[in-house]
Amino acid sequence: MEVALRIGVNLLKINRVCVHSASRITDSYAKQIQLNRDFSTEVTVNAAPLAVKKHKVSKAMKAYLERARENDEFMKTQKLEYQIGKRHLANMMGEDAETFTQEDIDNAIAYLFPSGIFDKRARPLMKSPEEVFPARKAAEFDETGRPFHSMFYTGRPNFFKLLYDIVEEMNKIHDLEERMLRRGTRADANQKIDFTGFQWMPKEQLESMLVEQINDLEYTNFTNAMDRLVSLPFSYKCQNFIKKFSKPLLDQTKQLEIPKPQFDADGRQFVTTYECLRKTARGDVTVRMPGTGKITINGHDITYFEELQSREQVLFPLIFAGLLGKVDVEANVEGGGTSGQAGAIRWGIAMSLRSFVDQEMVESMRLAGLLQRDYRRRERKKFGQEGARRKYTWKKR
Amino acid sequence: MLGRHSFKLPRLTNMCVAYSTAAAEASVEQLYNRPKLTSTDYRTAENNTKQHSAVHEGKFYTLSPEQKKQLFSGGGLPRQYEQQIKTFTEACLMVRPTSLELLNYIRNTDFTRPVVRYVLYGENGVGKTLTMAHVLHYGLQNNFVLVHVPWVPNWMKRPKETVNATTQEGFIDLPFDAAAWLVHFKTQNANLLTQLQLKTSKDYVWTKREATPAGSTLLELVEHGIARIKFASETIAALLSELKQHANDDKCKIMVAIDGFNAFFHPETRILGDNKQRITPDRVTLTQPFLDITNYNWKNGVCVLTVDKIGMTEGYMDSYLPRYLLGKEGFEHLDPFVPLHVDNYSDKEFASCIQYYLDRNWIQKTPEGFDEQLKYLSNKNPYTLMRLTRSL
Amino acid sequence: MLRSLCSRLEPQSLICAVTRGMSAYSPHYIEAIFSKKKQLNLKETDEYIKLSHLPIKAAKNDDSESIFYNELVNKMVNYITKGGNKKLARELLTKSFECMKRVQIERMNLNPESKDTIIADPEQLLIKAIENSRPLLQLTAIKRGGVKYQVPIPVTEKRSYFLAMKWLLEAAREKERKVHLPEKLAWEVLDAAYNQGRVVKRKNDLHRQCESNRAYAHYRWS
Incomplete structure (x- = not known):
């Protein structure tokens, strides 16, 4: 096949040289036809290129079809294997094969193949083939080589189609607005989309949805376009479209649950927070209510901390919540330095105070950064540098 | 100038907004809204210590400048307090329950019995020295002869000059410090001594040519000591023994006030002897007379002592209790004594202190709840409160 | 100099998308608002509702509500x-x-x-x-x-x-x-x-x- 191709090409070159008046035709196929017509004596010669061309065209398509078929078969076999394997596993575990869910599978695998590998994605897993193997696109162009999608030649048809869709929706809404304006009706403010609790689908998810790779810049464009769409007054008309690409944000305050205070021997309520960590300091804090504002740290007074800053830190949550003289605090702390210990106690007091304070104040404390564990640790020194960031003095020579 | 090239003002960042609002806030009335002060809440006009009673507890009384100069020109008040006096242009002492208790005891002492020793102890910065100052003032106003040592560790740790003693072998003299103390004694007791006309009972021979004959006044003795620094330490010894004698003979009442008494029993001093070794306090000539006078073998007197953690060197600062700070020797020497615990401010005292600072313009900003915050930050410790309000 | 000027003209809101290279927090964490006054001011604007869905960094050691x-x-x-x-x-x-x-x-x-x-x-x-x-x-x-x-x-x-x-x-x-x-x-x-x-x-x-x-x-x- 290839030999014939090469001969054909060489002959073509000779033919080109011979034919002076051959007008420039970009389409090589058309060129072939032209030459065919001009030089009928070289029928045998021409037959080869024609044949080559036909194979060339359908070869790509053939290869494509071949690949698609292979993929389909592969997926079918995988699915079958998965089903059979699931039933085997259920049998092994002594469970009912019909009602064996994915969760059960995960538990079974974790039990049978215990692995201490740090990255969870590297551990043995058994999932349905759709999740494991990445989605691929079906045939994108037909036998003649004509692409199905009108934007095939952009390289990322689905993505750009999406952008076009957004613009379509925007235009629709603009028209609607104009019509409404002429009628004199305004947009219903109650139905306006509230976007505060949502964010746009992250880039990875969008990529998997469109089965295409997306640039950072393009993703930003997409987000901006969607923002514009949402900001229109009549945007609630295409709510479904917007919902497809939005993801609800978690409500942060409702993340952690607030412990209930217990009662001690004197009948006072108290809450203990264990594992108060900051840098290397470890401690636990008990807050009792009602109290007189007594603060005990490791048996000593607040004078345990000589520095003013550490004392301020210990009192910070109490001042913020307004419970300065109303609760008693007992803390035990060890390890770390002055600042670390103070930070640990601060976090402990804040977490314990949540039980004695209403929801609004808890939200306030969270915004003030009191309830967040400070995970910052000392940055390591790197070779070739004097410290973590400081470089050696640069000498020109 | 900038008309042609008009630039856009850079957008305010969060912090800059904070700065400008910090500046703007500072001028908001709320920060400077002082509570109305009634001076009788924290001041009392009663300057006669004899009349101080529970009514005056927690209030400040003023020390007149002449009396203050007479009492404390050689030391006796903490350095920070002196600075405060300068800024506030007045010397005010707070009447505290411990001092009231002590004054009560002193008022009711039976002077025919042997001397009672009172020991003030407490945490750092709780008010021991100022309580002693209050008691000294009482002594001054009630015709006590004052034997006041401002701060003993000064002698042990930072002597001005050390000299080998002449009369006693192996002992160390501190001539300048002794002379300074004699000056201090003179300023405190000059009037009283001229009034009482106490005379020496025996001869004191200093050298072949110098001698103080018997029958000369104590003032002359003191002046001789000041003039001849070489013999200052011995003068002190002589003076104190004379005073003890006179007190025993019912001629006068003596108040002995020593701050930092535990320095006399510290295992070591910072004075280096001849062979560059540290010497113990009992090798210093000055220790002996003061130990003598704090004995209980005389009458017509009062002994007020302070034991302080600050007077000790590193490694001996575990506790502030007298038994620990005095050690075995000191405790035995002072046993029996009346211990008096000086504590942090109570709520009432704290409030009155805050009001006093506000009155003297020492506390400039008064945002909401500042007194509560100060209370918990300082734990009602007087010294810590003073340090905290420095930057307020 | 000009480059730094250009970087300063970026829009600065509470939700800062640009953080330093190696931070212990993810990029979408925002700075803590520890001043009660600032929180009250925020409540009046719309930003406050957005904040309830965002994670917040821990307050620093030097910041507090003290006098x-x-x-x-x-x-x-x-x-x-x-x-x-x-x-x-x-x-x-x-x-x-x-x-x-x-x-x-x-x-x-x-x-x-x-x-x-x-x-x-x-x-x-x-x-x-x-x-x-x-x-x-x-x-x-x-x-x-x-x-x-x-x-x-x-x-x-x-x-x-x-x-x-x-x-x-x-x-x-x-x-x-x-x-x-x-x-x-x-x-x-x-x-x-x-x-x-x-x-x-x-x-x-x-x-x-x-x-x-x-x-x-x-x-x-x-």
Whole structure:
């Protein structure tokens, strides 16, 4: 096949040289036809290129079809294997094969193949083939080589189609607005989309949805376009479209649950927070209510901390919540330095105070950064540098 | 100038907004809204210590400048307090329950019995020295002869000059410090001594040519000591023994006030002897007379002592209790004594202190709840409160 | 210089998308708002509702709601800090404040009538001093045709605060060695608060230079 191709090409070159008046035709196929017509004596010669061309065209398509078929078969076999394997596993575990869910599978695998590998994605897993193997696109162009999608030649048809869709929706809404304006009706403010609790689908998810790779810049464009769409007054008309690409944000305050205070021997309520960590300091804090504002740290007074800053830190949550003289605090702390210990106690007091304070104040404390564990640790020194960031003095020579 | 090239003002960042609002806030009335002060809440006009009673507890009384100069020109008040006096242009002492208790005891002492020793102890910065100052003032106003040592560790740790003693072998003299103390004694007791006309009972021979004959006044003795620094330490010894004698003979009442008494029993001093070794306090000539006078073998007197953690060197600062700070020797020497615990401010005292600072313009900003915050930050410790309000 | 200017003109809202390379927090964490006043202000705007869905970083060690806290003063302490010894820096600044206060109270006592006009609050004095010594323009070297011209360009607010504080400290550190930093700093701040002294002179000199070099201002955009 290839030999014939090469001969054909060489002959073509000779033919080109011979034919002076051959007008420039970009389409090589058309060129072939032209030459065919001009030089009928070289029928045998021409037959080869024609044949080559036909194979060339359908070869790509053939290869494509071949690949698609292979993929389909592969997926079918995988699915079958998965089903059979699931039933085997259920049998092994002594469970009912019909009602064996994915969760059960995960538990079974974790039990049978215990692995201490740090990255969870590297551990043995058994999932349905759709999740494991990445989605691929079906045939994108037909036998003649004509692409199905009108934007095939952009390289990322689905993505750009999406952008076009957004613009379509925007235009629709603009028209609607104009019509409404002429009628004199305004947009219903109650139905306006509230976007505060949502964010746009992250880039990875969008990529998997469109089965295409997306640039950072393009993703930003997409987000901006969607923002514009949402900001229109009549945007609630295409709510479904917007919902497809939005993801609800978690409500942060409702993340952690607030412990209930217990009662001690004197009948006072108290809450203990264990594992108060900051840098290397470890401690636990008990807050009792009602109290007189007594603060005990490791048996000593607040004078345990000589520095003013550490004392301020210990009192910070109490001042913020307004419970300065109303609760008693007992803390035990060890390890770390002055600042670390103070930070640990601060976090402990804040977490314990949540039980004695209403929801609004808890939200306030969270915004003030009191309830967040400070995970910052000392940055390591790197070779070739004097410290973590400081470089050696640069000498020109 | 900038008309042609008009630039856009850079957008305010969060912090800059904070700065400008910090500046703007500072001028908001709320920060400077002082509570109305009634001076009788924290001041009392009663300057006669004899009349101080529970009514005056927690209030400040003023020390007149002449009396203050007479009492404390050689030391006796903490350095920070002196600075405060300068800024506030007045010397005010707070009447505290411990001092009231002590004054009560002193008022009711039976002077025919042997001397009672009172020991003030407490945490750092709780008010021991100022309580002693209050008691000294009482002594001054009630015709006590004052034997006041401002701060003993000064002698042990930072002597001005050390000299080998002449009369006693192996002992160390501190001539300048002794002379300074004699000056201090003179300023405190000059009037009283001229009034009482106490005379020496025996001869004191200093050298072949110098001698103080018997029958000369104590003032002359003191002046001789000041003039001849070489013999200052011995003068002190002589003076104190004379005073003890006179007190025993019912001629006068003596108040002995020593701050930092535990320095006399510290295992070591910072004075280096001849062979560059540290010497113990009992090798210093000055220790002996003061130990003598704090004995209980005389009458017509009062002994007020302070034991302080600050007077000790590193490694001996575990506790502030007298038994620990005095050690075995000191405790035995002072046993029996009346211990008096000086504590942090109570709520009432704290409030009155805050009001006093506000009155003297020492506390400039008064945002909401500042007194509560100060209370918990300082734990009602007087010294810590003073340090905290420095930057307020 | 121009590059840094461009980066400053990025939109700055509470939700800052740009963080340093290696941060213990993910990029979508926002800074803590520990001042109660700021939180109250926020509640009135729409931002507050957005915040309930965002994770927040932990508050820093130097920030608190105590009476001693002031952002500018905090910054000043940071600039005085050397070798990580913030405790000492804070102590020095407190002593400096004490010095200032004593001087002002002395002045107040000398003229009892001027009690209302004389400010003795050290924080206020510091803020006033910084405001008085903030430059509006600064000079940069811009190279055009082989020659480096000193071109006057506007100064961002942050940088102007930084320059004011830096100049104050430099002036304080310059003088005699026997006198300690707190007293020197106190005198510098008092001078600047009354619009006298070396720092204000330095700022005025800079302004005069900018004025004289205004012919080169178009080199900014070449």
